[in-house]
Structure formats: C-alpha cells, structure tokens
Amino acid sequence: MTSLAEMIEEGDVDAIHAWLAEAGTLDIAEELTRIESGEKALALRLLSRDRALDVFESLDPADQQQVLEGLRGDRVRQLIEEMDPDDRARLLDELPAKVAHRFLSQLSPHERQLTNTLLGYPPESAGRVMSPEFVSLRADMTVEEALAKVRRAGSVAETIYMLPVTDDQRRLVGVVSLKQLVLADPGESVADLMATDIHFARVTDDQEVAARLIQEADLIGLPVVDSEDRIVGVFTVDDAMEIIEAEETEDLARHGATSPLGRPYMAASAFGIARARATWLLILIVAAALTVNVLHYFEGTLETVVTLALFIPLLIGTGGNAGAQAAVAVIRAMAVAEVRFGDIPRVIWREARVGLMLGVMLAVMSFLPVAVLFGSDIGLVVSLTLVALCTWATFAGAMLPMLAQRVGVDPAVVSAPLITTLVDATGLVVYFLIARAVLPMI
C-alpha cells in the first residue's frame, strides 16, 4: 500500500480521494500525524464536513494547530465551533495567545462562554478538561421524568451515561447511571435509585488525580463541582485515558533523560527532537563532571594500580542499574498512589535490605572470576565495592524521588538518569576508599 505521505508527494489527488473514501477516521488521523506540517490540511479539505470534524477531533492539539494553519478562515471557524468545549479549551491553550484570541472571537456567544469558563480554571486542573455540557437531574423526579429530561437535553451533552443529581441550589447530592434509569420502573423516584456515596472532583483538583480516580473506580464519568459543591461539569473516561497516557509518556520521557516531545514522534523534526533532549544531556554531563574530579583526586592510586581502572565502567554501571531499579519502582508506586510520603521509613528499610541482598549476590558471583584473572586482592575490592554500591544506590534511588515529592518537585524529575549520575560519583569514592584499605601496595 502506498502511504498518504507518498500520495501527497506525488500529487496524486485521485489516489488520495480513493484512499480517503475507503479509510476509517482513525486511519486518516494516524496518517496525518506522519506527514509534514504544511500538508496536513490537504486531506481534511477533501473530506466531508462531518468526517473532517471526526478526524480533526482525533488529533493531538499540536497536530490540530498545524491543520488549522493550512485551512481557510471559514473552515477553521467551523471546525473550532463544532469541537467539544473541553477539547477546544485544550487546543486554544496550546495556540499562540493572539491566534487563540482571534479564534475565540469567531465563536457563537454560547460556545465562547463555555470555552472561556474552562480557560478560567488553573492549567492542569480538572476544570480545564471537564465538559460543561451535561444533563443533571433532581432527586424528586420520577424515572419517567428523568428520561424525558435526558431526551430533551441529551443531544448536546458529552455523556449521558453518568447523570449527576442536584438539589435546588445546583449542589451535587447523588449520581444515577443511564443504565439504572433504563432498567428501572418508570414510576420509581430518582432519589431511590441514586447513589449518594459518590466520587467527584473539584474544579481545582489536579487532572491526573481525577483521571486516576476514574480509572481505579471504573467510572464512565466523574462529576466536577466548584468550591460551593455546585455541579459545573463532567469529567469523562475518554479524557481520563488521554490524560493518563500523556502523563505516562511524560514519566517515560523523564526516565529516558529527555523532555516530552509534545507531539507524535514521526511528526517532530530532527531539530525538535534534539532540542527536547539537549537540556537533560547538558545537565547530566555537568553532573558527570563530578566523576572527573573524584578520579582526579584518586589519580595517584590509579597510577599505582592501573588495574583498578578496568572495573570502573562495570562497577558504576551496576550501581546505576541498582539505583534505577529502585527509582523506577518507587516513582511508579507513587504515581499510582501505592506509596505515600508516610511510608518513607518502611520503604527505606526495605530497599536497603533489597540492595544488600542484591549486592551480596553479585559480590559472591564476581569474586572467583575476578580473583582468578586479577588476583584475590582485586577480587576482594571489587566484591566489597559491589555490596556497598548496590546497597547505597538502591537506598538513594528510593530516597531521592520521595524527598523530591516532599519538597514539591515532581518525583519523575529525579529520575533514573539523574540518580545514576549522582551514584556514579559517590560510587567511585567508595571504590577507591575500599581499594586503599584493602590493597597492600597503596
């Protein structure tokens, strides 16, 4: 099969037409993320209005922006006007302020107000991503009345599967699901059906926390309330999945010592990728300068026993790996809320034992081969260093992310690569101190 990118390159409009007629909206969206920014709008211009909107809504904000740049004014207005308010707020957030302002001014007053409301909440908050278009019920309604209201108001709501129930002050008092309504007797009252022990989020709550709640409690939607407990929106499961994926991509990027790209890999330029990686690489090489200092300090020892140099990569590599193991485990456990700050003493005590066990295992296995090839003195130095290094690296790998969280830094920032680099320098000190203590000739 020829890809869309190739068809565009060849300027084969007939082939593009034929392919677009066959392809699903997801396929089209996927191909769009893989072609160059200037040409992304082309496919959308050839699609019908409805399909174009479907494709457009499946794109990331970064891709959406590139598409908009290639479309004429009325088509742009149409696409933006027809988006869900929360998706629209997310897109406008990413656009340059001037462009965002121009788009906002073109919206109908109703849509503009919805979007403005969302944009008024803090970045990364549940308020930003909730849908302000929902159907709420009253506890004194019968099931029949409730279903009638859903039919009347449901067509513009983003979800009608989770229906918040409010009192006359619009305060959230319960939740019923559409499933309950459909399966219930028409004469039953909403008050009898609704759950009152419910999960909800506040507009100012962190997006990720709200998304994780949806995931853990297996919800279709989560009511979002303001500071006076009044319902102002609904956070849906598809937004939750998107937020969790973005967070995981970000955490993963940090473990790989890079900033998140913010766009699909194939849509980024080589320069854009290099820029996303440069900062961390610089931070880490500056931190690594510490290892040069440590070795410079022990240069005399190295000159006397050059053999010690042979084990430097192996030892610091192993220490780095042990530290990364602990860091990844603890950061992940904190991200999914399995570990809290109060667990620090237990986590430290446990990781220190884990490090000791691993260190002893590696030391026992390494002693014989090293002793046979380089003498039992060197074997002893390497083995002792492995024990000390694994214990220390595991301890530090678990400790640093927890401390970072304590002082308000995202624990994923103190990720494996940073810990590895810090462990490198201290590991070398340990290695040379042990060598000086054990080797007779120094």
Add this chain to the structure above:
Amino acid sequence: MTSLAEMIEEGDVDAIHAWLAEAGTLDIAEELTRIESGEKALALRLLSRDRALDVFESLDPADQQQVLEGLRGDRVRQLIEEMDPDDRARLLDELPAKVAHRFLSQLSPHERQLTNTLLGYPPESAGRVMSPEFVSLRADMTVEEALAKVRRAGSVAETIYMLPVTDDQRRLVGVVSLKQLVLADPGESVADLMATDIHFARVTDDQEVAARLIQEADLIGLPVVDSEDRIVGVFTVDDAMEIIEAEETEDLARHGATSPLGRPYMAASAFGIARARATWLLILIVAAALTVNVLHYFEGTLETVVTLALFIPLLIGTGGNAGAQAAVAVIRAMAVAEVRFGDIPRVIWREARVGLMLGVMLAVMSFLPVAVLFGSDIGLVVSLTLVALCTWATFAGAMLPMLAQRVGVDPAVVSAPLITTLVDATGLVVYFLIARAVLPMI
C-alpha cells in the same frame, strides 16, 4: 488517622468496625493492598456481602488470591460466583491450577461455562478479558423493541452502553449506543441508527492492541467476534484502562532494568522485590564484563596516559544517556503505534542526525574546560569521542528496539539499561582508538 494496618496490629476490632463503616470501597481496597497477606481477609469478613464484593473486585488478582486464602469456603464460593466472568477468568488464571479447578467446580453450571469459555482463549488475547454477558440487537428491530430487549436482558450485562447489532447468524453487522436509542424516536429502526463502519476485535487479537483501539477511538466498549465474525463478547473501557496500566507498568519496569513485580509495591516482600530485580542485574553485569575486557586490551595505553581514565565515567555515562533517550522515544512511539517497522530508514536517518547535533553541541561545550585543565590534546580526544559516541549511541538506541520487534521480541526488553551497557563497551573502543590516533606519546 490510624491506618488499617495499625488497627489490625493492635487488634482493635471496634476501631476497625468504625473505620469500615465510614470508608469508601476504594479506600478499603487501597488499605488492603498495604497490609500483610495473612490479614487481608479480616476486613472483608467484617463487611456486608455487597460491600465485600465491591472491595474484592477492586483488588488486583494477586491481592484477591491472598484474601481468598483467609476466608471460609462458602464465603469464597460466594465471592467468586458473583464476580464478572472476565475478572473471574483473570483471577483463576493466576491461581495454582489445583486451587483454580476446585473453585471452578463450585460455580453454577452457567457461570462455570462462561468462565471456561474465556479460559479457552489464548493468554493475553482479547477473548480472555471480554465480557461474554452482553445485549445484542437485530437490525430490523424498532427503537422501542430494542429498548424493551435492553430492559429485559440488561441487568446481567457488563455494559449496555455499546450494543452490537447482528444478523440471524449472530454475525456482527453494526453497533448502536444506548445514547442513540434513548434519544431516538421510538418508531425508528435500529438499521437506520446503527453505525456500520465500526471498530471491533477478534477473540485472538492481542489485549493491548484492542485496549489501545478503545483508547484512540474513545469507545465505551468494543465488540469481540470469533473467526466467523460472530459476536461472542464485549471488551469494556474499564478493562482497557486496566490493561494499558499493566502494560505501562511493565514497560516502565523494563526501563528500570527489572521484571514487573506483579503486585502492588507495598504488598511485596523485600525478598520478592530482590528476586524481581536479580535477573536483570545479573544479565547486565555479565554484559558489563565486556567493558573489563576492552579496558584490559587497552591497559598499555591507560598506563601511559592515566589521565584518560578520568573521563571514562563521564563519556560512557553520556553515551548511555544519549542511547537511552533514543531508545525510550522509539519504544514509546512503537507502543502507541506512532512508528511502524517500515519507518526504520526514516527513523535511523533522523536519529543519526539528532545524535550528531547533540554530540557536536556537547563537544563544543566541553573542549575549553577540558583543554584548560588537562591540555588541548586531551580536550580534542574527549570532544571527538563525544561526537562519535552520541551519534553511535543514538543510532543504536533507536535501532535495537526496532530490530527486536522485527524478530518477534518485545522491544521493551531491549530497553535503556541493556542498550547503555552495550554502548559502554563499544564507546570505550572508540575512545581509545581516537586517543591513540590523536595523542603523540602513545
């Protein structure tokens, strides 16, 4: 607040009762993952039947197993009988075969058959996690008839929000949502409402692929069909979220050079954690032995210019970081299907350029400080090595995961730590070859 673990330790049954009466099911489930295996059943024994089931269903299979071990036979049977068939299949999968068989034999014939069907599909397949209890419609029904069928059959179905439409051979021909049915005119026909351009999975499809499809297409449920296109189940969004989380935890674990724990962090023992990490640590230290060999080979060069040893940790650390950056980016892009095998030439060309850019940047920045402190010859060697190393590491980091996928190995296995270790050894060769070529005294 005293934690459940502490209350149990103090044997304060009144306090436990009071806490259980107040706490939500998610809170109880979360506390249960944090207490020791022998005591997990205690809280469940004190709960009402319905709440106990809710809590039990929120637990991971590993925790569920520990709970079951602490309960009496009839309570065990009851809990298992009342689980959703797909969750039950997942639990039975994790239990020792003998125990699983005993539980299965206690189920009612209907529940046993549902579970057996699921267990008949391959591990990790969509068939294993789909729900076999769903409501299907026929295209010639009216909306009124369809809603009547949903009311009749919906109470046992896991979801009624996505309703597959079949022909008289039970073959999938379309999908309607409950939202469409509720909002439509009662006299309309299902055929007019249903979408026919639909997403579906086959029973043998990979779970993760099906889950990612639900995520990307923003679905509430995905119909699952057998090899003859007959509908056999529904894959729901909450199962999709769980599967994606498990996959991400697994990928993250691999980036941290460890096997997945398979249970919540706090519920694992120190020995269990050490065991999960030992294998990779051993593999990596054996791979690192290569660096000892390389340095042994160049020992003469090192003896002549001991200063070269000072830069070993900095250089291999930087190479490792650059390799990890590329590996994490490419593995993630493959996991979310942004990069396919056919993209190899483009990815390699792009990553090689990224590596070169980063290498040149670091080389330019490092030259002056190194030249001032250790002489311009050493500065030149370090800078040239940084260029070569970053280019090579970035190339290898992008390449190896793609090759792994090509030969059928999960790309996440060829993760950052393995690539780092492999780059270490080759990086040292490059370093010493450059040193020999540049330095006059060798």
